Amino acid sequence: MTFLWTPASLILSLLVLLAGAACCVVSWRRGGRTRAVAALELLRFVLIVLVLVTLNQPELQREVRPDEQPRLVVLHDVSGSMKTRDSAVQSVVSTRQETADGLIRPEVWQPVAQRMQVVFEPFSAAEPIGAGGTDLQSALLAAAERHAGLRGLVVISDGDWNVGEAPAVAASQLRVRGIPIYSVPVGSEQRLPDLILTAADAPTFGVAGKAVRIPFRITSWLPQESSLAVTLTGTQGEPVTKLVRVPGMGQLQDALEWKPTQTGEYTLSLQIPVSDGEIREDNNQLQIPIAVREEELKVLIVESLPRWEYRYLRNALERDPGVDVSCLLLHPDLTENGGGRGYLAAFPEDAQLFEYDVVFLGDVGLGPRGLSVQQCASLKQLVRTQAGGLVFLPGIQGNQNTLVNSELDELLPVVMNTSVSRGRGTTRPGRFALTEAGRRSLLTRLEADDVENEKIWNGLPGFYWYAAAERARAGAQVLATHDSESTAFGRVPLIAARTSGTGKVLYMGSDGAWRWRKGVEDLYHYRFWGQVVRWMAYQRNMSQGESMRLFFSPDRPEAGSAVTLNANVMTAGGEPLREGSVTVQAVAPSGATETIRLAASGQDSWGLFSGDFVPREGGQYILRAACAETGARLEMRMAVVGQEREQVGQPARPDVLREISRMTRGESTDVASVQQLVQRLAAMPEPAPVIVPLRIWSHPLWGGLIIVLLAVFWTGRKFAGLA
Numbered sequence: 001m002t003f004l005w006t007p008a009s010l011i012l013s014l015l016v017l018l019a020g021a022a023c024c025v026v027s028w029r030r031g032g033r034t035r036a037v038a039a040l041e042l043l044r045f046v047l048i049v050l051v052l053v054t055l056n057q058p059e060l061q062r063e064v065r066p067d068e069q070p071r072l073v074v075l076h077d078v079s080g081s082m083k084t085r086d087s088a089v090q091s092v093v094s095t096r097q098e099t100a101d102g103l104i105r106p107e108v109w110q111p112v113a114q115r116m117q118v119v120f121e122p123f124s125a126a127e128p129i130g131a132g133g134t135d136l137q138s139a140l141l142a143a144a145e146r147h148a149g150l151r152g153l154v155v156i157s158d159g160d161w162n163v164g165e166a167p168a169v170a171a172s173q174l175r176v177r178g179i180p181i182y183s184v185p186v187g188s189e190q191r192l193p194d195l196i197l198t199a200a201d202a203p204t205f206g207v208a209g210k211a212v213r214i215p216f217r218i219t220s221w222l223p224q225e226s227s228l229a230v231t232l233t234g235t236q237g238e239p240v241t242k243l244v245r246v247p248g249m250g251q252l253q254d255a256l257e258w259k260p261t262q263t264g265e266y267t268l269s270l271q272i273p274v275s276d277g278e279i280r281e282d283n284n285q286l287q288i289p290i291a292v293r294e295e296e297l298k299v300l301i302v303e304s305l306p307r308w309e310y311r312y313l314r315n316a317l318e319r320d321p322g323v324d325v326s327c328l329l330l331h332p333d334l335t336e337n338g339g340g341r342g343y344l345a346a347f348p349e350d351a352q353l354f355e356y357d358v359v360f361l362g363d364v365g366l367g368p369r370g371l372s373v374q375q376c377a378s379l380k381q382l383v384r385t386q387a388g389g390l391v392f393l394p395g396i397q398g399n400q401n402t403l404v405n406s407e408l409d410e411l412l413p414v415v416m417n418t419s420v421s422r423g424r425g426t427t428r429p430g431r432f433a434l435t436e437a438g439r440r441s442l443l444t445r446l447e448a449d450d451v452e453n454e455k456i457w458n459g460l461p462g463f464y465w466y467a468a469a470e471r472a473r474a475g476a477q478v479l480a481t482h483d484s485e486s487t488a489f490g491r492v493p494l495i496a497a498r499t500s501g502t503g504k505v506l507y508m509g510s511d512g513a514w515r516w517r518k519g520v521e522d523l524y525h526y527r528f529w530g531q532v533v534r535w536m537a538y539q540r541n542m543s544q545g546e547s548m549r550l551f552f553s554p555d556r557p558e559a560g561s562a563v564t565l566n567a568n569v570m571t572a573g574g575e576p577l578r579e580g581s582v583t584v585q586a587v588a589p590s591g592a593t594e595t596i597r598l599a600a601s602g603q604d605s606w607g608l609f610s611g612d613f614v615p616r617e618g619g620q621y622i623l624r625a626a627c628a629e630t631g632a633r634l635e636m637r638m639a640v641v642g643q644e645r646e647q648v649g650q651p652a653r654p655d656v657l658r659e660i661s662r663m664t665r666g667e668s669t670d671v672a673s674v675q676q677l678v679q680r681l682a683a684m685p686e687p688a689p690v691i692v693p694l695r696i697w698s699h700p701l702w703g704g705l706i707i708v709l710l711a712v713f714w715t716g717r718k719f720a721g722l723a
């Protein structure tokens with residue numbers, strides 16, 4: 001028995017004990033010195049002793065030894081990064097996985113198995129990620145929860161974690177529980193020589209007879225510069241090849257152009273040759289699915305005066321075989337609208353307007369010889385709910401400034417200076433200056449090569465008038481500015497784009513693009529406006545049936561990121577479906593199926609139904625849309641970029657393993673010293689028995705004993721005739 005006493009409590013107890021003994025003797029003498037009184041005073045003294053003992057907190061301690069055999073759990077990494085071939089053991093280079101497999105053989109741990117149970121468990125990440133990710137933190141905590149009598153955890157891994165919380169979170173909890181981590185890092189900390197080919201922003205569909213631009217990026221981890229031939233095959237024709245030079249330990253971004261001649265589903269293969277010294281060959285090739293179809297784009301041009309910009313724009317689009325052009329000329333000096341081939345007599349009703357993919361709005365505003373408030377609202381609906389495109393082309397008449405009072409104003413990518421309604425003219429020609437976003441954009445790509453494209457823009461004929469735009473609106477992307485003129489907010493924006501709802505909007509602040517024909521005829525002028533039309537109609541034409549259109553955003557979805565599905569549904573009479581049940585069945589490459597219910601976007605949404613879902617796999621998804629009310633059905637394919645969490649060839653991260661070993665008071669050792677670690681674990685002393693204290697002073701029986709003795713004492717006094 002032990003006591004939790006202090007010098008003060010001990011002295012106080014002795015003084016009380018002596019005082020109590022004296023009181024008992026005095027009471028015995030006063031009571032006639034009989035045996036009965038002597039027994040009562042003896043009982044009083046015993047009670048005083050018991051109370052003083054209680055105040056000094058007596059405890060009984062007993063040893064408890066575990067009944068179960070102690071365990072050692074060996075966790076070995078089976079994630080994708082373990083396929084990297086950079087683990088050298090006895091001058092033999094093998095994959096990290098092969099090295100780990102050699103360390104989990106039972107005979108390696110035989111010395112430890114004689115004293116404790118050794119359990120081998122693989123880990124990576126939970127489904128649906130699986131071997132495509134590493135969740136080290138969850139693996140550590142799960143092992144500690146599953147196994148009782150755990151003496152320690154051995155972790156064999158490259159230390160690369162990319163799912164879940166940091167392993168240090170689990171290490172801090174294991175330290176509190178007294179479970180050490182013994183880590184064995186595998187793999188090299190140095191990045192091995194390799195060439196990696198990746199593609200970005202490749203389109204999901206192309207048009208027969210039109211060039212398709214396929215950007216690519218090559219990352220080099222070779223010490224020297226490499227000359228490579230990038231080859232595109234699967235084109236149902238001659239392969240497309242481009243020679244490039246990739247700097248050592250650097251990156252190259254470039255693009256190939258391919259002009260398909262036939263419609264259909266293509267699976268293109270983009271590849272680079274394997275260089276000497278590369279550790280991997282599987283990342284030198286990419287599969288790019290793309291659908292090629294015939295093009296039928298409908299474009300409407302609305303203008304007031306037939307200025308030169310309008311004439312050459314109309315001529316360029318009419319000569320494009322994939323574009324059907326309609327024009328509406330609202331001449332201010334005529335009582336009737338302009339007529340002739342391809343001209344409309346009046347602004348189209350909503351049902352006809354929503355058939356157009358892109359609308360060019362020239363020097364037109366609100367008024368009797370312009371647009372009505374309802375027509376502006378219809379154009380807004382075309383953009384926001386029908387995935388249409390709208391191009392603002394202001395002119396010297398300044399009519400577009402009256403649109404600030406209409407619903408079209410919020411679509412405009414720039415803020416106009418209404419005090420300079422007719423814009424600004426110059427005697428010296430101004431020029432376009434591409435911004436950083438403009439250098440990357442497909443809209444301003446007049447030549448495939450970045451340097452040549454910059455030269456072309458710098459050499460384009462200048463313009464002598466531009467609209468008075470103050471600045472870009474929030475969310476807009478400025479592609480080109482004036483090369484010299486500025487406002488209080490910076491250079492004057494001349495070309496700006498933005499998305500609005502499901503559609504796209506472009507602002508062109510100069511009417512001098514027709515001058516680009518000087519010396520080169522229609523080369524750059526036709527190319528620019530052709531790219532604008534196709535960029536704006538891209539989403540809208542992903543998949544279209546007689547009464548339903550299905551499209552998604554972003555254009556190139558990634559696994560693990562949300563995708564918005566949009567469907568425009570019309571009734572048999574051509575009216576938009578206001579309410580209904582629209583579902584999309586998404587079939588993953590593995591065959592897993594998910595049903596997404598699209599919700600109506602509102603009474604004024606003109607048949608727009610939207611819903612979100614998150615693709616979990618990379619590859620080709622099949623989307624099957626159906627509407628219960630109209631019976632319409634539509635099927636399309638969606639290419640999802642796989643999210644590669646596990647990168648084969650990435651350097652190992654032994655610092656992560658060393659840190660969690662240090663935090664839990666374990667140790668970290670290399671592969672060559674595993675046998676020494678095994679011997680140290682086998683020589684670990686038996687765990688000390690657990691001391692379980694029995695607190696007598698707070699036990700109910702102890703308190704009950706004192707109460708019973710007090711009752712006996714007071715009852716005895718009554719029988720003895722004492723007060």
